[in-house]
Amino acid sequence: MHQRASIALFHGVNQPFELCERKITAPNKDEVLVQISLATICGSDLHTLTGRRTAPIPCVLGHEAIGRIACPTTVRDAYGEPLHEGDRVTWSIMAACGACDYCNERNLPQKCERLFKYGHAQSIPPHFFNGGFAEHICLRPGTAIYRIPDTISDLEAAPLNCALATVLGGLATLDPTGGASAVVQGAGMLGIYAACCLRERGFEIVACVDRVAERLRIAETFGATHTFNLSEGSAVEIGEALHDLTGGRGVDFAVEVSGAEAALVNSLDWLGIGGSCLTLGYVFPHADVTVDAHKIVTKCLTMRGNHNYHPSALGNALRFVEETGARYPFEELVGAVYPLQDINAAFDRAVQGDLIRVGINPTSEGRPF
Ligand SMILES: [Zn+2]
Ligand SMILES: [Zn+2]
Incomplete structure (x- = not known):
């Protein structure tokens, strides 16, 4: 595991993102550290950038993302199966407590009283890695984690945990x-x-x-x-x-x-x-x-x-793309991919509005055009 990882910090409306590094600490036993392989810019990220809705600052935006588990874990996936270092995973955009009224009687865990939403939280000690526009993200207890089938590519998978699951x-x-x-x-x-x-x-x-x-x-x-x-x-x-x-x-x-x-x-x-x-x-x-x-x-x-989604919808999203991927060109919905250091150019491109999704790949040179 690298000892430090890059994050892109959002500092306020229409301000450029700041790239910086933060020290990675070993995750607690109920957390999962993931190395992000692709994140896509959701319309909500654009709403935050342009001030249509607020976010605490500084903040690592980005909640449509996938990655690989970066260190050994005892946490299980949404189906109760063991997870392993190296597994390619996606996760619910929120973590829920599992104990409150919304989580149980009302079957609305996405509105949990102690809800945590990735890409919407302040990036401060000890929780720097809260969002998708970063090399790593730390998944908290109460997050529904799903392994991504090999038949679904990164480009197909990244937008699922917000857009399709919603x-x-x-x-x-x-x-x-x-x-x-x-x-x-x-x-x-x-x-x-x-x-x-x-x-x-x-x-x-x-x-x-x-x-x-x-x-x-x-x-x-x-x-x-x-x-x-x-x-x-x-x-x-x-x-x-x-x-x-x-x-x-x-x-x-x-x-x-x-x-x-x-x-x-x-x-x-x-x-x-x-x-x-x-x-x-x-x-x-x-x-x-x-x-x-x-x-x-x-x-x-x-x-x-409906707001957010019941975590089971993410499992349904993976199944939907597995079953229908041959009929629809899902990969083409991500029109360009930028490296993390070019996040400002990526957002400029997304704001133009002609591409359905713009991606950010923190681990490669990207695929801008
Ligand atoms: Zn979203
Ligand atoms: Zn709850």
């Missing part, structure tokens, strides 16, 4: 099956994953809505049957098109992953009688939206939010 965890709360039509608002990483999850669940129509043509093009390779560009057509026009596509009924299921305030309004407009709306995108405060609640009542709609 989508699958959200879908599990409403369990939409057998519906004929769905609309996904936002064709970023979550929206693209949502499109292929809904197709795999049997939805015949999966419409995706975004403002970026390139994202909509990518969504088509991930199961979107119809795409609508909000910078070219109005929400009313899209609603009319969905009305026609669904024989005048309106869509059965709406997923909001854009974080755009209008998306919730659109969902209520576009849903048909008995429809359901899953909202996952408002992960920043003050997402104030005015809706015509009359539509919720008269259309008998179900609305559901």
